[in-house]
Every structure is written in structure tokens, then in C-alpha cells.
Amino acid sequence: LFSARTLGLFEQLPGAAIPSYLSGLMIGTEIDEALAWLDDKPASVVVVGAPALTKLYNVALAQRGVAAQGGTPDAAALGMLRVARAARLV
Numbered sequence: 001l002f003s004a005r006t007l008g009l010f011e012q013l014p015g016a017a018i019p020s021y022l023s024g025l026m027i028g029t030e031i032d033e034a035l036a037w038l039d040d041k042p043a044s045v046v047v048v049g050a051p052a053l054t055k056l057y058n059v060a061l062a063q064r065g066v067a068a069q070g071g072t073p074d075a076a077a078l079g080m081l082r083v084a085r086a087a088r089l090v
Helices: 002-009 015-037 051-063 075-086
Strands: 044-047 067-070
Touching: 002 015, 015 051, 044 051, 051 067
Parallel strands: 044 067
Antiparallel strands: none
């Protein structure tokens, strides 16, 4: 994370690009950590979220040899509804 500040200070990265740089670091780290927990790397995964964000995850996953496909936009809400029903909360 400190590299973002250094790259900006030495004008190696435009200030407007720093948020994207940080986002890339976070996405890459998240994917690396998730893959490290698995015994076998999956051939494909389903990515759920806002289209702009899932596109970034798809690119990062492809760089690690994992195909990604988009899930339904309401998957998180449907999952929470199923949990609530199973717990007899609704």
C-alpha cells in the first residue's frame, strides 16, 4: 500500500490513477489469499457483484488461470433470504 504514495510522490503514477492502483492491489491480494486456502485451484468460479467490479475480478482471476463467470446480480440478497428462511426469521 505504501507503494501507491511513493509512486505518486515521484510522479510515476498520476494522482487520478492511485485509487485504481490500490483497488488492483486489494483485488489481487484477496484472490491470492482465497486461492491459497484451497487444496486445488478451481477451473472456474462465479463472481457476484456490481458489473464494474466483477469485471476487475474476472481480469485478475484470468491472470491466475481461473475462468470467471458472472452470477445473478441479486444472488447475495437471495442467499440472505434463504438463510433467514432457514432460521425461521421470515
